[in-house]
Amino acid sequence: MGERLAGDPALYFETHIFFCGNRRPEGHPRGDCASKGSEKIRDYMKVRVKELGLQNIRVNQAGCLDRCELGPCAVFYPEGIWYRLDSFEAVDKVIEQHLQRHGRAEELMLP
Template sequence: MRPEASLNDATTRPEAAPEDPPPYFRAHVFVCCNRRPDGHRRGSCAARGSEALRDYMKVRAKELGLGGVRVNQAGCLDRCEFGPALVIYPEGVWYSPKTPEDVDRILQTHLVQGGRVPALMLTERDIPPPKG
């Protein structure tokens, strides 16, 4: 990590150190499956269908033969208002897929081709309203 970087600075990412072992996965996809009570002011990704999308993504990743890619469930990723939310590491790219077709676009473009799907990305402009 650069000396001026802060652990709370979302625009910087730590760099691998020479002594770090190779990564176990080439990509790790965390799909928020947090469920809040019905009527919660922030909503939740699970209430917006994230569990079914996660299940679909896992199946499609296997069908595409995406070795070294792990798709798994995450708790709250704190992007509830924009859910369903997922993040792909090591890049730290955030997406909000709404349909299985969106998932297919993310898998094909990001994880197969190494590109991005800007129309589905969550960016620094997509921030939750103040908590209160």
């Protein structure tokens, strides 16, 4: 599962990033990513990716990614790496380490 097959078309984006934008009722025990700032953090990442001239990267909002208690969170495909991105500084670190250096920002990764 998750492997690319020989006949698959080329990836449309080198990296496709989905930010949780879920909202739950106030006081929900799991919380939600939107009330923790996921929308402004996603918008910041979109701007930074463009400012840095990074190509073939798409930053999108998703509905619930089912990990809000750990969020705000985002998942990077095709790798399937999950990050907790709770600040602009965290976004800058992930951009540098994951998108520019093609490594991982291990201290921000979700289990």
